[in-house]
Amino acid sequence: MKKVLGIFMIITSVIIGCEKECEVTNPENLKFNGCFNFMVFDSIKVSGIENSYVSVQVQRDELVLNSQFKSFEIKNNSSITSAVQTFNMQTNDCYCSDAIIPGLKTFNTWVIQSGIVEIRIVRERSECDNTYVVDVILKNAIFKDLKNNEISIEHKAFLNILVNYTLG
Secondary structure, three states: OHHHHHHHHHHHHHHHHOOOOOOOOOOOOOEOOEEOOOEEEEEOOEOOEOOEEEEEEEOHHHOOOOOOOEEEEOOOOOOEEEEEEEEOOOOOOOOOEOOOOOOOOEEEEEEEEEEEEEEEEEEOOOOOOOOEEEEEEEEEEEEEOOOOOEEEEEEEEEEEEEEOOOEO
8 A cells, every 4th residue: 555655646646746847928018007807907196186097897707808808888888897096106006915005095086987998818828827908999088086186198009918817
């Protein structure tokens, strides 16, 4: 019995040791302003207000996405949300980190009212990497805050964004 167990352990070690390494090929201009499954974000100028960011969050499992752009009306799609936020300071990651940024405060939030978003998967998940890369294009978007102030974004492209990860 000990010999059988020993042989089993040796075979298991050889099989595990011989698994081929996975390779992930990302686009050359990969950007890291994305996370979760999935959200993309970027800084944006809002009527001269500093430290403004626009984000688009997608519930991917509810949409059928592939390598071709698919267009969605945000107003009629509960799987896609978007917002513009202004903060009291510049930050590299106001969305994806679970670490609290000391002193960071949100000044205002504008929520999407209408617009179109085009989405495609640039690089899909693989056996060895759960992350993937997306392109998201926001068009003719109108946002409103609680005081009914409007912001419009005619065109904002988030290209080659790595998503489906979380920073510590």
